[in-house]
């Protein structure tokens with residue numbers, strides 16, 4: 001494996017950052033997870049745009065332009081001969097003193113790792129997942145906006161620990177108002193009476209690239225899509241539920257907190273959107 005670090009492709013063992021990097025010391029930095037399908041980097045423009053927006057929000061001055069970042073990702077994917085895989089693009093704040101002051105940091109590190117990934121077992125895509133609601137709420141948007149894809153993932157990790165302890169692969173996170181936000185690494189969708197429902201971004205969720213793609217695929221399929229505030233009750237009484245994410249793609253949920261969703265099997269709208277998403281990844285459909 002060759003890892004891109006600040007313009008150089010290095011063997012994995014030599015791809016290292018300083019222990020004084022604020023990415024390590026404080027989770028101060030931004031990242032993206034991106035898929036590669038059939039040798040093509042999927043929705044790369046959207047990921048690059050979100051990366052630069054996350055950076056602006058935390059006042060991280062990017063050391064290279066979006067065009068150079070795009071080229072860095074493509075170069076790393078090609079150098080590793082990845083046809084179907086996953087890219088982790090990371091930009092750290094850089095090395096600094098042992099304090100929070102960003103003015104005392106320098107040299108943000110640009111890192112691109114191209115690897116393979118399988119998040120959930122194939123069986124879960126066929127049968128659907130049983131998940132729980134975590135007691136850990138999603139970060140308050142006025143404290144650390146969930147729209148920023150930052151290197152600080154402790155909020156999500158704490159909820160993921162709850163899921164793992166409960167024997168579940170994912171957990172729903174509520175926001176500070178008690179409304180449904182998203183899962184620890186995925187956005188959430190419901191189907192109710194033929195309509196597709198998902199919490200709006202101001203519910204305190206990441207504006208997922210897969211979320212947006214699935215909303216457009218649904219519109220293209222003639223399904224009404226509504227971004228609405230959702231409560232746990234709405235999840236329990238939904239006809240269908242599924243999650244979206246770069247790593248997870250589209251995965252059905254058939255049980256939440258011990259309640260069966262719909263008839264306990266992946267529903268028709270979920271299955272149709274899953275197929276459409278697969279066709280999108282193969283270039284057989286466009287948005």
Ligand SMILES: Cc1ncc(COP(=O)(O)O)c(C=O)c1O
Pocket residue numbers: 033156182183184185186187206207208209210211244245246247
């Ligand atoms: C908290 C969170 N929500 C949602 C998502 C899904 O977003 P995307 O579809 O852009 O991967 C992710 C994955 O990156 C995530 O970490």
